[in-house]
Structures are given as C-alpha cells and as structure tokens.
Amino acid sequence: MLVDVMKLTPYHIKRAGFTMLEIVVVLSIMVLVIGIGFASFAVLDDQDPFEQPAQKLTQMSRFAIHASVLQQRAMTIAFDKKGFEILGSTVPEGSYYAVPSGMKVLIHRMGGRNWEKAEGHFWRFGEQGICEPIKVRFESPAGFRELKFHPLTGTSVD
Template structure:
C-alpha cells in the first residue's frame, strides 16, 4: 500500500508499537525495583513504632519518678512491656508487641542479651535510670537502641533490614 502525499500537508507523527512497549517495560522495571525499597521502609517503620512506645514509657516513668519523689519502673514481659508508676500494684500502661516481633535486653556491662521475663527498669526520683540496650526484631530485621541513664532518651541506635 502506498501513501498519497498531498503537497503542503504535514505528515502526522505517532509512536510505534515497539516504542510504546519499550516505555511500558521500563515503567514495569522501575516499579519492580521500588517494591523492595517500600517493603523495607514499612518493616523499619514497624520497628520504630515499637521503639517509640518504649521511649514514651521511659520518659513517662522518669518524669513520674521525678515529680512524685518515688521510683517508677518499666517492666519487660515476654510479649509486652509495661509502665508501673509509684504506688501502683499493677501496671497502668501496657504496650504489646505486634505479632511476629520479639525483643532482647542487655544491661550495662553485660556480655550477652537476655530474653525479657519480668525484668524491671527502675527510674529513680533523681531522674537517673540504669543504662540499657534493647534490640527489637522482626524476622531478620532488627533495630537496637541504647538508652541514656541521665535523660532516658535514645543515646544510640542501629538498624538492619535485609
């Protein structure tokens, strides 16, 4: 089939099917590369959420101990950690771990981490607490934070996500 050209008329340009398929393949490749990045980010966010809950409890316990003049404590259970304020027999605030997650504790100077089983992290009225390192794990991914004994804030953190 031959084209008939009209003098003075412009030829219309269009993309070929090959060019369109090439662009679609590039888009699919970029989307495929982005999926692992997004899944790693969501895993990191889950770990950070647990650490944030523990940080809030630590800051609350420290503030409560300083304002009441009596020690407060964070209790580390197998699948949760809890805040017990001074004068309370039972914890007033509990934060369970999401399913599939675990954590370990390492006290200052300890060589090996411990699995949580009712250990107490005591906050004195002076505002001091024992320096402690907590590692929260979700499968192979983990986040480790070391708490400062003066501020009960995070002094150091490290993270790994495969």
C-alpha cells in the same frame, strides 16, 4: 542607502521562546518525576516494623523519668513475654504496649555479657531522675533494631 521594507517585517524575524506545547510537556514530566519520588518515600516509611515499638518504649521511658522526679518516687518499666508496661502509674497514651507477633524483645544490661530475653526484667527509674543505662533490641525475621538509653535523660541515643 535604501532599506528594503520587506526584509524588516515581523514574519521574517525569528521568534525566540518556547511554545505552549513545550512548556506543558516539561511541566507534565516534572509532575510525574516528583510524584514517583513522593510515592517511593511513602513506601519506605511504611516498611519499618520496629518504629512503633521503639517509639513507644522511648515515650514510656521519658514519662517514667519525668514522673519519678515530679512525684519523688521510683517508677518501673516491666517486661513480659508479650510486651512492656509502666508499673504504678497511668500513662495518657496507655501504660502497656504489646509488641507485634513474631517480634522478640531482648535486653543487654550494663556489665552484662550477652543479650537476654526481656521477659521478667524490670527497668527502674530513681527519684533523682536517673535510670539504669540499658540496651534494648527488637528482633523479627525482617531484621532488628537496637536502642541504647541514656541514664540521665531516659531517651535513646545513637
């Protein structure tokens, strides 16, 4: 049996794999899709006007509950027309927070029927580390966010 040498040359064997051009095109498309995905998440994060006030009130409530236990004295968060503050103590991040203009702060106390303007209300934290379980609502023309606070931890619960 004779074997034809011309049939076994590398030029006649079909090569498997991808060309460099195909690999570059696929990688470029992947980078483009991933970049658009990250950009869309960054845009969504910047649009929540309630994140900072909610985070600041949660930080203040946690500070007040911890400070009241450590110092063995009552702490109070007072609400006024423009924001809220911790009375009688200096918080490292600032004891007063002014809510953005156009935003309202409402409070719903335990046993209450309706939401009330937060102006003039006081939220007390006892020496034993217990606070009143309240709900706080931040409202603006863009929408609203409600926070419900746990009486033992002073943090918001969902």
